[in-house]
Amino acid sequence: xxDRLFDAVSRSRAGYTELRLRRVxxxxxxxxxxxxxxxxxxxxxxxxxxxCSPGTGWGLVGFSGTDRLDTQTLQAHELSLAGASRQPVxxxxxxxxxxxxxMPIPDDPREVPLAEKRQHAESLAALLxxxxxxxxxxxxxxxxxxxxxxxxTSEGSWVxxxxxxxxxxxxxxxxxxxxxxxxxxxxxxxxxWRSEPTEIEAxxxxxxxxxxxxxxxxxxxxxxxxVVLDRSAAGALVHRAVTHLARPSLPGADPDVLPLGLxxxxxxxxxxxxxxxxxxxxxxxxxxxxxGGRRTIIIQNGVVVGHLHSRETAAAGKQAxxxxxxxxxxxxxxxxxxxxxxxxxxxxxxxxxxQGITLGVxxxxxxxxxxxxxxxxxxxxxxxxxRHGRLAEPxxxxxxxxxxxxxxxxxxxxxxxxxxxxxxxxxxxxxxGVVPVTTxxxxxxxxxxxxxxxxx
Amino acid sequence: xIHRLLEAVSGHVxxxxxLVKRDDTLTLSISPEGQTRVASSRSRVGHLRVLRDGRVxxxxxxxxxxEIPDLVGRAMTSAAAGEEMDLxxxxxxxxxxxxxxxxxVxxxxxTELDGLARTLFDRLRRxxxxxxTWAERSVGSxxxxxxxxxxxxxxxxMAGVGAVVESIGVGSGPPxxxxxxxxxxxxxxxxxxxxxxxxxxxxxxxxxxxxxPASRMPVCLAPRAVATFLRxxxxxxxxxxxxxxxxxxxxxxxxxxxxxxxxxIDDPLAEGRPASRPIxxxxxxxxxxxxxxxxxxxxxxxxxxxxxxxxxxSTGHGWxxxxxxxxxxxxxxxxxxxxxxxxxxxxxMGTGVxxxxxxxxxxxxxxSGTIALRTPWAYLVEGGRVRGRLEGVVLSGxxxxxxxxxxxxxxxxxxxxxxxxxxxxxxxxxxRCET
Numbered sequence: 001x002x003d004r005l006f007d008a009v010s011r012s013r014a015g016y017t018e019l020r021l022r023r024v025x026x027x028x029x030x031x032x033x034x035x036x037x038x039x040x041x042x043x044x045x046x047x048x049x050x051x052c053s054p055g056t057g058w059g060l061v062g063f064s065g066t067d068r069l070d071t072q073t074l075q076a077h078e079l080s081l082a083g084a085s086r087q088p089v090x091x092x093x094x095x096x097x098x099x100x101x102x103m104p105i106p107d108d109p110r111e112v113p114l115a116e117k118r119q120h121a122e123s124l125a126a127l128l129x130x131x132x133x134x135x136x137x138x139x140x141x142x143x144x145x146x147x148x149x150x151x152x153t154s155e156g157s158w159v160x161x162x163x164x165x166x167x168x169x170x171x172x173x174x175x176x177x178x179x180x181x182x183x184x185x186x187x188x189x190x191x192x193w194r195s196e197p198t199e200i201e202a203x204x205x206x207x208x209x210x211x212x213x214x215x216x217x218x219x220x221x222x223x224x225x226x227v228v229l230d231r232s233a234a235g236a237l238v239h240r241a242v243t244h245l246a247r248p249s250l251p252g253a254d255p256d257v258l259p260l261g262l263x264x265x266x267x268x269x270x271x272x273x274x275x276x277x278x279x280x281x282x283x284x285x286x287x288x289x290x291x292g293g294r295r296t297i298i299i300q301n302g303v304v305v306g307h308l309h310s311r312e313t314a315a316a317g318k319q320a321x322x323x324x325x326x327x328x329x330x331x332x333x334x335x336x337x338x339x340x341x342x343x344x345x346x347x348x349x350x351x352x353x354x355q356g357i358t359l360g361v362x363x364x365x366x367x368x369x370x371x372x373x374x375x376x377x378x379x380x381x382x383x384x385x386x387r388h389g390r391l392a393e394p395x396x397x398x399x400x401x402x403x404x405x406x407x408x409x410x411x412x413x414x415x416x417x418x419x420x421x422x423x424x425x426x427x428x429x430x431x432x433g434v435v436p437v438t439t440x441x442x443x444x445x446x447x448x449x450x451x452x453x454x455x456x
Numbered sequence: 457x458i459h460r461l462l463e464a465v466s467g468h469v470x471x472x473x474x475l476v477k478r479d480d481t482l483t484l485s486i487s488p489e490g491q492t493r494v495a496s497s498r499s500r501v502g503h504l505r506v507l508r509d510g511r512v513x514x515x516x517x518x519x520x521x522x523e524i525p526d527l528v529g530r531a532m533t534s535a536a537a538g539e540e541m542d543l544x545x546x547x548x549x550x551x552x553x554x555x556x557x558x559x560x561v562x563x564x565x566x567t568e569l570d571g572l573a574r575t576l577f578d579r580l581r582r583x584x585x586x587x588x589t590w591a592e593r594s595v596g597s598x599x600x601x602x603x604x605x606x607x608x609x610x611x612x613x614m615a616g617v618g619a620v621v622e623s624i625g626v627g628s629g630p631p632x633x634x635x636x637x638x639x640x641x642x643x644x645x646x647x648x649x650x651x652x653x654x655x656x657x658x659x660x661x662x663x664x665x666x667x668x669p670a671s672r673m674p675v676c677l678a679p680r681a682v683a684t685f686l687r688x689x690x691x692x693x694x695x696x697x698x699x700x701x702x703x704x705x706x707x708x709x710x711x712x713x714x715x716x717x718x719x720x721i722d723d724p725l726a727e728g729r730p731a732s733r734p735i736x737x738x739x740x741x742x743x744x745x746x747x748x749x750x751x752x753x754x755x756x757x758x759x760x761x762x763x764x765x766x767x768x769x770s771t772g773h774g775w776x777x778x779x780x781x782x783x784x785x786x787x788x789x790x791x792x793x794x795x796x797x798x799x800x801x802x803x804x805m806g807t808g809v810x811x812x813x814x815x816x817x818x819x820x821x822x823x824s825g826t827i828a829l830r831t832p833w834a835y836l837v838e839g840g841r842v843r844g845r846l847e848g849v850v851l852s853g854x855x856x857x858x859x860x861x862x863x864x865x866x867x868x869x870x871x872x873x874x875x876x877x878x879x880x881x882x883x884x885x886x887x888r889c890e891t
Binding site for chain 1: 483485491492493494495496497498499500501512513514515516517518520523526530533534536537538539565566567570590630696701702761778780781815823824828830848850
């Protein structure tokens with residue numbers, strides 16, 4: 001394969017040519033209630049050829065299969081000339097690297113028979129159905145994926161990687177007296193099905209408990225509260241509020257970028273992104289341009305100090321590439337995207353954060369974190385009131401809404417209990433597509449935060 | 457390839473169907489700095505489904521002839537672990553004609569797309585705006601076959617142009633996204649309509665909502681906002697949820713649930729729309745299907761699998777997306793227009809909120825219709841006139857309740873992509889500021 005890719009790249013007449021191929025093996029089993037809805041497998045192979053020349057913009061050809069690779073690069077070159085770009089592309093220099101790290105995958109999901117995966121999904125569904133008589137319906141989706149990537153560039157970079165991951169997503173619908181409530185949860189783990197079986201069972205239990213709790217939880221009263229975010233919610237906030245604005249804009253995405261030197265939070269706020277963190281779903285040695293990933297600090301003690309870059313955005317900003325160029329699809333172009341975003345740990349425990357809060361809200365998990373312009377909305381998977389320094393009754397409909405930077409500015413303290421989150425988060429961003437991401441954070445406390453009115 | 461796939465499984469399975477989809481998409485985008493990106497994406501995907509020993513199995517791949525043995529092998533393995541189902545494949549039937557392809561679109565190259573995107577870019581550009589535009593054309597083909605003798609193919613084309621426009625400076629709103637698409641290349645008047653919409657949305661100054669923190673007041677949703685607002689309704693009419701699941705409309709066929717002015721139709725035979733097709737991805741012939749008829753629940757949509765489980769025929773709404781199992785989904789959605797024009801709707805509102813676009817955020821319980829959606833583009837209306845743009849407005853309430861009694865239905869239903877929706881005036885919904 002290496003010879004085929006470099007042969008195709010060498011035939012291109014463009015100033016810069018990059019050829020990426022990817023093969024994705026996947027299986028999915030969906031169990032609805034107690035019945036298997038489907039158990040299927042897919043194999044997809046394809047890639048993207050991308051070119052630019054001095055004085056031109058990008059030309060990209062995405063394709064299925066692996067035929068006629070030289071034709072794909074030639075067409076990408078033609079497209080780069082056809083766009084009549086008024087502004088040429090510049091690429092920041094990177095070290096040419098050869099990274100060939102294809103080793104047999106221990107616990108390879110491709111070696112587990114589909115029938116066994118079906119049994120596994122059915123046993124999770126049975127666990128869910130038996131958990132409480134109020135569970136009216138449910139869905140369990142188990143999926144695994146093995147991805148092999150080849151990348152060759154005209155500068156001589158070569159990357160060959162093989163990675164596998166398994167994921168589970170659970171929907172639980174509870175019903176009582178005509179009241180219907182749903183709860184969702186997901187997780188994604190690098191490796192295979194034997195990696196963390198108890199964590200998947202714990203996910204089922206957590207989602208069921210949450211749906212049942214919601215049946216009788218009153219809506220939260222809107223108002224301003226001291227809010228404590230659990231690690232998952234804090235990670236989601238940091239991902240959306242910081243890392244999305246820590247790279248130059250993408251086609252169709254939010255155009256705002258956090259300017260370097262801006263203070264956006266107190267001393268306890270240090271945020272970064274680390275594509276080299278061990279064993280996470282977004283971890284990679286190199287990005288999709290062949291740049292080695294590096295841990296990048298975006299906010300140091302409350303002040304913006306860095307951005308996430310591709311080679312193109314790094315050159316435009318006169319910075320070094322950070323290894324964050326990620327393609328959002330098999331046939332898509334790489335753009336600067338977050339990978340493993342983190343909020344650094346602080347001091348003390350969750351109890352320390354709760355102490356002294358007379359009336360507050362504890363947000364558990366993030367169902368969604370969305371932004372539009374300079375506004376952000378963070379919806380909790382579940383929530384509890386905090387009364388006199390202790391966690392109290394569950395409430396529903398909890399949502400933080402407010403200005404993006406003002407919300408970050410309300411972070412008052414971070415605990416020492418940092419952990420990476422294993423949920424199955426994916427980041428969708430305009431035309432740049434969807435990439436898996438991981439977040440990590442400790443518990444954090446925010447003061448005087450507007451909580452939206454709950455609706456039952 | 458379809459024929460060879462079906463031949464390869466013949467005699468080994470009780471029934472089988474297969475689908476091959478090809479797509480060739482060319483996209484050109486212009487960045488605010490004037491930088492051009494041109495991307496071409498050519499994809500091909502093959503699906504095979506088999507019924508063996510009463511169980512259904514499926515597999516998919518990149519659709520090349522060389523992978524037929526692999527595709528067959530994986531489908532057989534999948535059937536051994538698959539669901540037990542009495543799947544009944546459709547027999548050959550007359551296929552309706554539907555126009556879903558334009559030769560002009562098929563022939564459009566990067567230069568033509570550059571002309572469209574740059575015209576829109578130049579028309580939208582102002583000193584205080586950051587403008588990004590794109591133009592896209594897509595040509596594809598679909599072939600469906602099954603072991604009962606169906607072998608049908610058709611071609612489709614689609615073209616679109618769109619923009620993201622942001623005002624720069626104090627009080628500027630979120631990015632304003634507009635687009636238009638159809639089976640033919642967008643015309644200059646269509647581009648001008650987008651320009652007018654952007655001007656209409658960006659120009660009004662910011663004002664405060666007079667009633668805080670929450671109040672019920674008339675709300676008029678423009679067509680783009682209606683598309684988002686109706687998501688819980690579309691989900692409630694779809695597939696497993698509607699026939700067998702927790703849809704609030706399940707078991708209510710024929711009941712007068714909504715305002716008599718509300719009629720919703722799914723129309724795969726609409727001329728030249730993105731989701732137009734003569735047959736679905738399972739070989740079931742397409743037909744226009746009323747789902748809400750003058751407020752009464754008139755139909756739910758199903759594919760073959762849901763049909764088999766619910767003991768009802770497929771309505772021709774099966775979709776096979778790349779490397780995923782079949783799913784049930786609508787095609788082109790139409791809400792029939794009413795008599796009111798924009799001025800009349802504004803006058804009927806008196807004091808209220810006009811919403812151009814809603815941001816889907818699911819909300820507290822979208823399954824039961826309970827939503828809380830942010831409105832990046834909302835306007836205060838007083839005395840029948842737009843007074844200014846509102847920030848931080850959230851629309852909350854229950855979609856099904858709000859549709860029980862409408863204040864009015866606009867006559868402005870126009871196609872945007874696969875939706876043809878009029879403005880809707882709602883009287884039973886809450887708006888509040890949350891900033």
